[in-house]
Amino acid sequence: MARRISSVGVVGLGTMGAGIVEVFARGGLEVVGVETTEELADRGREILQASTGRAVRRGKLSEEEQQALLDRVTVSTELADLAGADLVVEAVPEVVSVKQDVFLRLDDVVAEDAVLATNTSSLSVTEIAAGTRRPERVVGMHFFNPAPVLRLVEVITTPRTDPEASEGVRELAERLGKKPVVVGDRAGFVANYLLFGYLNSALAMVEQGHVSREDLDVAMRVGAGLPMGPLTLMDLIGLDVCHHIGEVIYGHSRSPLHRPSTMLGRMVTSGRLGRKSGQGFYTYASAGSGEVVPDELTPADHGDVEVPEAVGVVGSSPLAEDLAGRLDEAGFRVTHVPDAGGDLGPLASVGLVIEAQEEEPDPESEPAGRDVDDLFAELGEVTAPGTLLTTVNTYSGVALAAISGRAGETTVLRVHAPTPHAQVIEIGRNHATAGPTVRTLREVVRRLEAVPVVARDRTGLVVDALLVSYLNDAVRMLDEGYATVDQVDTAIRHGLGYPMGPFAMIDHIGADEVLVIAEELYSGSAGYQPHLAPSPLLVEHVLLDQPFTEGAAAGRG
Template structure:
């Protein structure tokens, strides 16, 4: 099916970023949050992002206005009824997501594809919460969505080939580079990335090297743009902990068992950049 109207559920930075990507690609976008003020705040964030691009000469004022004209905000889930694709980007809690998918299933037209932006959780668990499991997939954008080129398209056992291909085509139309992956915890990127990040925390705990030297070594020795501890702060330590817990629950691999220091920082409310303090202070 041709995807023209896209619904985004969730008021965080990922929801706003995906909305920007879809609207720039010419899609009509409906942003839904539980409160109208947070939905409007997402639009305000989008306006700010586009304004910066205009100031830097990357976007014309006319194109900015056209993008904004394709985006609307709402606190009413019924306004998603006519969307061809709905992407949820709410909290990484399986029960919350399952309840949302059941609600979307009741609200949306029969043809609507329902997608999750989860980074780790099993997509099939959300699919079976609906009466359309063949039309449920994962579509994992990376943060910041407007800048990152990769999108993981996750196919649970229940998804039809037509659904997977439609969402892959949508990601390509948005200028992204989609890869298809089976529904296993962590998919491709996080399954490979988080053992590395977790072991960097263990190395810091063990006193092998300092925080700054660990990050400098991986930047200078592997040509990574950011060291592992700084990257954990960017991702969010609470998000990182949740991803590791989900990976360990599925695979029982010691490399996925969260380092104690990571747990302690999250317990203290030191969540990285978003809280102003993590492995670094901001």
């Protein structure tokens, strides 16, 4: 059985160290925090005081509890004051030599069986351990920011770690109400590895002009239900930190998924570091502020937008019925043509047509009178010039634009399932799409009480492309044996604050659906993006009709 850890030390009382001290003190442990100067030690105590003061104001802590908590904390500038600690966590800057130096000095101070833990996000725990005289007592104890709020603690073991040491740390984390996940030493561990793959794909989208920064962020926050959009998150983490972690992960994986973005590198070199410098992807009111202020990239207000009064819906799929009902409720005059093979004459006077037939019709039923190409060719003739033509299916909008003869007015709409935030409808444009077409469709989407996102008409547009690539990456991590389903889902929920982990999400969407999109994304990438190849384990789960999570398995039984 692991030795019970009861007295702890923290070295470095910056953003993370001060938060880690709070976690320990909240859990009733005596904590000694060490900084380099009296001034910084006092600042560490002030961070702790401010944070617990906020908890008191929110009614989460009484004043007596706050005082008792603060009384359990001693700050110092002497590592020697850590002599009695069973565990010391270092949270000094992310530089191997600095961390190794702290551990080497601690070697002489703490008891032989004390555990030394590093809070590193991206360095090799094995390398840090190798620089000490007790590599078997060294583990990673990776907290997430803000440490008192996010419950994940990744406990990282190296090939030399004594299981008793990692078990002691795991048990302590659990005692503190955290969600520990014990995994081996690998760049990015679980949560950051998956997060940075996704962030890098998102970066590539803005870099290539696929989508605007605002639309990208809203797509993932509202469309995928994430706590914030990828660019807002990177600005918060710090672009220098993102760049560094990205490079470390790329050094490990060598996957094009993690290839460092040149745009990000340039932003860092030019001093755009995110919120902390006042400028990143967005511009902030001042350095350190979270208040976004308008800049040259802020979308212009084009004034009044022309919105058609009459809208046509073609098809009898559930989505066609749903859209027809919602358009009607929103005050549009709706002409619903359930049978695409029927008379299209009634559509002559509408200003917008939405094609929403079953994409894969039931083979038992009568074949439709027109296929989608014939339908769009005819719509181009029947409808008045200027009428907008759209499809909610995964057909190529460019091909339909060519067939209809309405290059400037034919686009794709991707309607996503609503999340607790709202619903996103993506508008897929091509390079010939006219500005007024996009502005009108944005307004129609808003009137349906959904959130518009405009992107280039490419497979998966924004939400599916980013989400499915990330889900596939999680399955690959499982397939490689690095972490279990439960560990990955726990890490993502409690480290990143996502509403569900990737495996729960795959089971929720349906592994077969995820596979279909993954295959489309992969074939659309023409082999340039090997990481998009569907994981063989995903294929296995689809073929064998097996969910990933036990919850989903129980739900079926």
